[in-house]
Amino acid sequence: MALDEPLLVADDVGKRYGTQVGCEQVSFELWPGEVLAIVGESGSGKTTLLNCLSAQLEPSAGTIRYRTRHEGLRDIFAMSEAERRLLMRTDWGFVHQNPSDGLRMAVSAGANIGERLMAVGARHYGDIRETALDWMGRVEIDQGRVDHRPETFSGGMRQRLQIARNLVTGPRLVFMDEPTGGLDVSVQARLLDLIGGLVGDLGLSAVVVTHDLAVARLLSHRMMVMRRGRVVETGLTDQVLDDPQHEYSQLLVASILQS
Amino acid sequence: MTQMISIENVGKTFTLHTQGSATIPVFDNVTLAVEPGECVVLDGPSGIGKSSLLRMIYANYRCLDGRISVRHDGSPIDIAEASPRTVLDIRRRTMGYVSQFLRVIPRVSTLSIVGEPLRSLGVDKAEADAKAMTLLARLGIPEPLWQLSPVTFSGGEKQRVNIARGFIAGYPVMLLDEPTASLDAANTATVIELIQEAKAQGTAILGIFHDTAVRNAVATRRFDMRDCHVAA
Incomplete structure (x- = not known):
């Protein structure tokens, strides 16, 4: 799709918590x-x-539109x-400050990456594992740790795993x-x-x-x-x-x- | 006229809100144009605003007083009015800036830093690397350093990496802020050559050079900022 269109458009976005202002008039x-x-x-x-x-x-005011792959800009809350x-x-990907908010701590590193792939329809176990290993390499985590749970990882490794999990679906x-x-x-x-x-x-x-x-x-x-x-x-x-x-x-x- | 840089009645005043809203007027009424193939040298003592003016042209400092335009894709673009996206495009394709400082993400190799402006223009990595190697060699950066991050390099080496990165893409407009400040005679001579080659290719250059010999070697014209000085 054309590059001369924005990907995300925020228009006068505001969020109130009761009378408390979270954010307002953001465009x-x-x-x-x-x-x-x-x-x-x-x-x-x-x-x-x-x-x-x-x-x-959900904001209390304004609109947020995202350019979807097939239907152009769409209001994400519509x-x-x-x-x-x-x-x-x-x-989309979302990388949380605290990796344990973005990872499933009790399943293996490989499964953390593979889960997002399966959500987009990947079913072949060998391919999923191959991709997971590739991504572990790209975020510089020893591939020998693919079957270990993120609970056993350091803070920096967990954050890199979270990034891999987010980016694997492109x-x-x-x-x-x-x-x-x-x-x-x-x-x-x-x-x-x-x-x-x-x-x-x-x-x-x-x-x-x-x-x-x-x-x-x-x-x-x-x-x-x-x-x-x-x-x-x-x-x-x-x-x-x-x-x-x-x-x-x-x-x-x-x-x-x-x- | 095919002015590449046009500066009309430009002034700069800094307002320091955190220090009792003190205002520091720097210069006023600068009017200057740079044509393709010429190298205009800014003259004047330290503190007169030479670097600030270059930064304003690069849109690193804001221009709130007067008008600065840079020719991009054949038409003059008002830098103060342009969207951030347009300014980034101008920096990517039209205008280079060699400052005295190199700011990089740790761990990225020198070769990759120097080749990056070319890669961002769509040139493939092998070609960008080859050109980066040629420039690094001309500027006397030893080959064993090419794969290392410049974070731990000496001041003069960092400066040469910065120059190589600035000159690799052959921008039509170049802003040079003391590119030879910490270089020895041999490397200074190489930088003069690079500037002369760029001029011959039609690059419009605006620069600051403290070294008189360099200034005399590269300047087509001088512009004295003292005439635009504003007393604080």
Whole structure:
């Protein structure tokens, strides 16, 4: 399908919890191959927004449209539950901050990857295992661990397994919630390199929520800065970080520790 | 006229909200155009805003005062008005920028970093690698380093990796911010050659060079930023 159409379009999206504002008046377009970072402090509404965009939380205002493979842009909350679930299982990925939220901890690594494949119709055991092994290699997990449960993996390995599980179905859009949060610095660098390479090679689009501006700089093309549920600044990532205009963006950038 | 870069009445003022909303005026009323095949050198002392102007053209800094346009696919595009997507396309296909700093994801090899601008234009990996090797060799980066990440390289080596990456794609517009700042004489001579070759191919270059010899060797014209200085 044509590349000159956005993949995801958010229009005036808002979410209220009673009288409490989660996020409001958020509009943007995400284009194929683009990585958008959403940054802001805890409580700024970035995770609420991510959950709305990824159809896990119904917004109280606005629309979110996704360019489906066959029917063009469609309102994701106007789809049937079955259509939406299919989208989430196949065309989208969601990488949680905590790998145990995105993995099934009590089944083997291979089965974690294979399960998403079976959801899109793969049935041949040998092929599924072959693909699972291939993906373990691509995310740099020793293939000898294919039959081990993720319970026995380190934090960094679990996160890489979660990424493999998400990417195995060839999604076009991946949502990531603090993908490097909670990992030590050397593991973070390795994961960033891996995510950056995979996103580039596969031409994926991604929406990445992070409070780490260094992560945003390395992974994203564009950035939205959120505060108290609203987008206060948006632009090219390097522009927002190097010449921030809004008071709050300036404060965020000025607060980075220099190394 | 086929101006590749056009700068009209551009000014820059920084407003520091976190420091009592102090405003720092840098320059005002810069008007300048760069044609294909010429290398215009920005003159003036440190702090006068030369690097800021280059960054504004690259859309790394915002342009809120005046107008900057860059010719892309045959028509001038207003950089301040362009969507992020258009700016990224201009950076991918039309405009290169060699800064003094190299910012990379750890673990990616030097060869891959240098070849990346070509690969993003659809050139296959083997061809991009071959061209990257040629440039790295010309710039005196020893072959054993090519497969390593430049994270641990010396300042001068990083700078040369940056130059190789900047020149590999043959962009029609190049912005050079002190590309020879930490280079020895032999490597400086290579950079001068690269600039001369780019000019001969019709690249429009706007640059900052502190080294007088380099400046004299590459400049077709000079532009003195002192004339646009705004007293704080």
